[in-house]
Amino acid sequence: MRQPKDGIKVIRYSEAFKLGAVRELERDGLTFEEQRSKYGLGEAMMQNWVRKYG
Numbered sequence: 001m002r003q004p005k006d007g008i009k010v011i012r013y014s015e016a017f018k019l020g021a022v023r024e025l026e027r028d029g030l031t032f033e034e035q036r037s038k039y040g041l042g043e044a045m046m047q048n049w050v051r052k053y054g
Contacts, residue, residue: 021046022053 025035025046032046 018049019053022049025050026054 021035021039021041024030025032030038032050035041035046036043
């Protein structure tokens with residue numbers, strides 16, 4: 001994790017983590033909000049991952 005000059009945290013997630021989160025979302029029938037809360041993800045991040053990996 002690196003911290004830019006403006007103090008905003010930048011977290012990089014591995015492809016394996018993203019794929020696992022998308023699979024879990026689809027398998028368990030969770031909502032985007034439930035999955036985001038579970039992993040502390042940003043607002044549109046889960047939707048972007050589903051679009052890309054789902």
